[in-house]
Amino acid sequence: MTSRPPAPRPLAARRARRRPAPAAVGLLALVLVACAPAGSPPEPAGSATGPAGTVTVDNCGAPATFPSPARRMFVNDSNLTALSLAVGAADQIAAVTSLEDDVDVLTRKYGDVVSRLPLVSAEYPTMENVVAARADVVVAGWNYGYSDSTNLTPQTLAERGVAGYVLSESCRRPDGTRGTMDPWEAVRADLRNIGAITGHPGTAADVVADTDRRLDALRAAPQPAEKPVVFVFDSGTDAIFSSGAFGGPQAVIEAAGGTNALADVEDTWTEVPWERLATARPDYIVFVDYPGQTVAEKERVLATHPASRDLPAVREKRYLSLPYALWTSGPLNIDAAEHLRHGLEQAGLVPPSAVRPALDLG
DSSP, X not given: OOOOOSSOHHHHHHHHHTSOXXXXXXXXXXXXXXXXOTTOOOOOXXXXXXXXXXXXXXXXXXXXXXXXXXXXXXXXXXXXXXXXXXXTOGGGEEEEESOXXXXXXXXXXXXXXXXXXXXXXXXXXXXXXXXXXXXXEEEEEETBEEBTTTTBSHHHXXXXXXXXXXXXXXXXXXXXXXXXXXXXXXHHHHHHHHHHHXXXXXXXXXXXXXXXXXXXXXXXXXXXXXOOEEEEEOEESSSEEEEOTTSXXXXXXXXXXXXXXXXXXXXXXXXXXXXXXXXXXXXXXXXXXXXXXXXHHHHHHHHHSTTTXXXXXXXXXXXXXXXXXXXXXXTTXXXXXXXXXXXXXXXXXXXXXXXXXXXXXX
């Protein structure tokens, strides 16, 4: 997510993601040297040891070199925080930003360690934040903290001796739009890469294996003769902010047995006109839950807008709301898929199965 004007974090975050980054990502070959303790754990496939105390991973299609194990990570946003916690790197996080709205769901997943994370800002990070935290690695993404307009990018970080990791979902194509890989592959790549950078490749491999096991269970569940169409309603008034083929919701919806109404849109998070919702005639609508536009307000907009008020899914309130951290690319996407599968089953849109959500959302 990108820089934003003073406003509550989540709404500003969504508005930031609506502004596609204007330029392509350059090579991220950031060569930094740091001392590593003897007997550092071996790196997983897809990474390579570099000079002493570094590891090189593939990030956005280019080799990127990081100090390993990272000692002072600066992490922006709840999904990237989840990535870092999932691989066991809590003690290496020196600062986090844009986290407070998902503290509850992260605590349910990762425990009380979340309350001890050093939150330095409710907004996106600035270069001053990074320098003050004495970070050796920044974990963020394009429109998830990195922005050319604020001059906080992997390149400007490298000029100050800090390595910048880019969330794989946010990797940019030459035209500036985001999305270069299958969403599940993006999650796997980030887990393995952050595991390598933090010196926890084994933990990362375990998380990937658990994700794949649960994915296999979802895919083995009875499937409907015709997959229900699911529309992601992140927020909307004049237009709708939703998610296309390269966003986390694409992975979630497909795994749950549905079809993303915007699977033909080659982007991650993007704005579409109300006509897309009307013509899709979705069987089910999912909400990204965050302050700024409440779920009740979203339901009210759908119930009153001429393009949506007569849709069966709206009239029958075939809705599911899940927190932001479950929809944005990260390890909680598998939890979102299990909850969506359960919701689709309750709505009678997919057959009953033995799948049960592992994460209790209360």
